[in-house]
Amino acid sequence: MVTRHPWRGTLQYLYASSRNLIKMGAYGLVRINMEFLPRAHSIFAPWLMIVGTIQIIYAASASPGQRNLKKRIAYSSVSHMGFIIIGIGSLSDMGLNGAFLQIISHGFIGAALFFLAGTSYDRIRLVYLDEMGGMAVPVPKIFTTFSILSMASLALPGMSGFVAELIVFFGIITSQKFFLIQKILITFVMAIGTILTPIYSLSMLRQMFYGYKFFNAPNSYFFDSGPRELFISISIFLPVIGIGLYPDFVFSLSVDKVETLISNFFFINKKFS
Secondary structure (H helix, E strand, O other): OOOOOOOHHHHHHHHHHHHHHHHHHHHHHHHHHHHHOHHHHHHHHHHHHHHHHHHHHHHHHHHHHOOEHHHHHHHHHHHHHHHHHHHHHOOOHHHHHHHHHHHHHHHHHHHHHHHHHHHHHHHHOOOEHHHOOOOOOOOHHHHHHHHHHHHHHOOOOOOHHHHHHHHHHHHHHHOOOOOHHHHHHHHHHHHHHHHHHHHHHHHHHHHHHOOOOOOOOOOOOOOOOOHHHHHHHHHHHHHHHHHHHOOHHHHHHHHHHHHHHHHHHHHHHHHHO
């Protein structure tokens, strides 16, 4: 008999709400700080870069230690948001475009991973990774979709996360706000975060789907994804591939606004200099 905890629904709601608030925070940095307070944003941009670099390393380092599946995904979301903060703080066209692309990209990828985490819980009634294992054989469709979207989360080439992070890298390099040594340090920390991402993503897949622990355990909840769940997963995954192969579609919607925002910074800096 499965024990249902009365607080589990509240925790799932908090996870989803916190992930949405992360995106709202990035939107607020652009909409309020950059648009209404450009001078203050220009002054505090270096501090944003420091916060973003710390966020990437801290969340990526803490994620492998999370036993709860949804906490593991949540920490990975926090780490990816560091790239968005760095892109916003770079004060360059490419950096800001990369931040916008990362917001959209991780909105799809994070939503899909949390959806699949909920789908897995419906099957096995477990949320702790060290209690899972061997799920690849009884639920191959969940295994396939979870693996593909985890590859998208770790910025596999050809997917939207790779393009977004690459453009943020170029945005730092081309930024006129920072000195060369600052660009090198920030790029180095971002590279470390990019290396740490496959560690917690691949370890999550290994703990969930490989091995023999859960494969040998009798359980009546072993049924794979149905047509409705596959349709939702594919519908979320198609934009990830589409943006990765043709990012100009997103840039065509943001390039004019980005140029306006960046030109305001040059005008204000010239005015106060």
